[in-house]
Amino acid sequence: MFRTRLISGVVLVALAVILMTTGGILLYCVTAVISLTGMFELYRVMKIEKKPLGLAGYLACVSYYGIVWFEGERYVTLLAIAALMLLMTIYVFTFPEYTTEQVTTAFLGIFYLGIMLSYLYQVREMPDGRYVAWLIFLSSWGCDTCAYCAGMLFGKHKLAPVLSPKKSVEGAVGGVAGAALLGFLFASVFGAQMAELQNPRAACALACAIAAVISQIGDLAASAIKRNHDVKDYGNLIPGHGGVLDRFDSMIFTAPAIYFAVTFLR
Numbered sequence: 001m002f003r004t005r006l007i008s009g010v011v012l013v014a015l016a017v018i019l020m021t022t023g024g025i026l027l028y029c030v031t032a033v034i035s036l037t038g039m040f041e042l043y044r045v046m047k048i049e050k051k052p053l054g055l056a057g058y059l060a061c062v063s064y065y066g067i068v069w070f071e072g073e074r075y076v077t078l079l080a081i082a083a084l085m086l087l088m089t090i091y092v093f094t095f096p097e098y099t100t101e102q103v104t105t106a107f108l109g110i111f112y113l114g115i116m117l118s119y120l121y122q123v124r125e126m127p128d129g130r131y132v133a134w135l136i137f138l139s140s141w142g143c144d145t146c147a148y149c150a151g152m153l154f155g156k157h158k159l160a161p162v163l164s165p166k167k168s169v170e171g172a173v174g175g176v177a178g179a180a181l182l183g184f185l186f187a188s189v190f191g192a193q194m195a196e197l198q199n200p201r202a203a204c205a206l207a208c209a210i211a212a213v214i215s216q217i218g219d220l221a222a223s224a225i226k227r228n229h230d231v232k233d234y235g236n237l238i239p240g241h242g243g244v245l246d247r248f249d250s251m252i253f254t255a256p257a258i259y260f261a262v263t264f265l266r
Contacts, residue, residue, distance in 0.1 A: 004239045012238070012247070020133050023124045031121045032065045038113040038244040038252075041234040045225065046105045052090050053098055053106040056083065061114035068118055076115075083110055112252065113245075119255035126262065128194045131186075135204060135258045138182040139211035140250040143175040146182075147216070150174020159216075164223055167216075176212040183208030196266050207261035211254040218253030222246070 019027045039057055043049035060083035067075050084107055091103045124133040151171025159167040183204035191200030222245055226232070235243025 008239050008241055012241075016137060020124060021130075023130065023133075027124055028065075028069065028121050031118060032062070034120075034244055034248065035061055035065070035113045035117045037237065038117065038234075038248065039109045041243045041245050042105065042109050042113060042225070045229050045231055045234070046102050048098070048102050048106060051098075052094070053087060053102060056086050056090060057106045057109050057114075060086075060110045064110070064114050065118065068122065080110075083107065116252050116256050117248070119259045120251070123255060123259045123262075126259070127196045128262075131190045131194055132204075132258065132262050134186060135183055135208055135211065135262070136251060136255050138186060139179045139208040139258065140215045140254040142182045142208070143179040143212040143215050144219075144250065146178025147171040147175025150178070160220055163220055163227060167220075172216055175216065176209050179212035179215075180205045180209035197262070198266065203262065203265040207258055207265060210261045211257040214257045215250035215254045218250040221253075222249035 019030055036058060039061060040049050040054075043054040043057065048054040060079065063079055063083075064076070067073065067079060087103055087106050091098055120133075120136065123129055123136060126132055147167075148171065151166070151168045151174065154170040154174065155168030157169040158165065159169050159172050183206075184201050187194070187197075187200040187204035191197070191204070194200045197203045222234075226234070233242035234245035237243050238247050241247045
């Protein structure tokens with residue numbers, strides 16, 4: 001299992017390097033596919049992945065990516081309202097086929113995996129995106145690694161005893177501190193190329209710290225959904241890691257966090 005997980009991890013890192021270096025339409029398309037795959041996994045938990053509710057969610061996600069590509073952000077609210085109306089229409093005209101939880105999860109999936117994960121692409125498209133995009137990985141995967149090490153060395157107080165017994169407060173703090181340090185070191189090397197940031201070291205360190213806090217919420221949120229529905233993994237697409245939601249759970253939160261943190265810290 002460790003060998004499989006390691007090989008998959010190396011492949012994921014290699015793909016991340018290729019996608020983030022290339023950017024553009026390749027990253028856009030891959031991000032859209034990851035969003036739709038994640039939605040399928042979430043909807044499968046609720047048993048709506050192949051039903052009209054799920055199809056409406058996929059349609060809304062594809063429509064949103066169209067809005068992103070054509071820079072029509074002013075239509076996002078319209079899309080959200082239209083998607084909710086469509087889901088509620090399906091709900092009432094097929095009643096009682098679906099539960100309220102299934103309908104709300106269908107709507108959640110649009111934001112959770114469609115809109116939030118799209119910021120992987122949107123961060124890359126920022127003025128300093130070829131560098132800033134790496135903060136997403138530093139504050140998610142970097143935080144995970146630092147939190148694990150800090151938890152193993154100093155962990156005494158449980159962070160979420162029922163939801164994730166192995167996570168500790170000390171590990172969480174270590175993860176945030178480690179991510180901030182990684183952001184600072186990253187800016188020390190590439191800061192001169194970041195024309196939009198007045199103080200790259202401070203901005204990157206603070207952005208990574210903020211995103212690292214939020215990333216741990218993302219990790220726990222994905223775990224909570226699995227616990228509520230007695231699911232071990234969301235899928236088996238990534239050997240040794242599970243599904244898209246199992247591997248990208250924290251990144252779903254760090255991508256928009258980095259986007260807005262950097263926007264306000266310029």
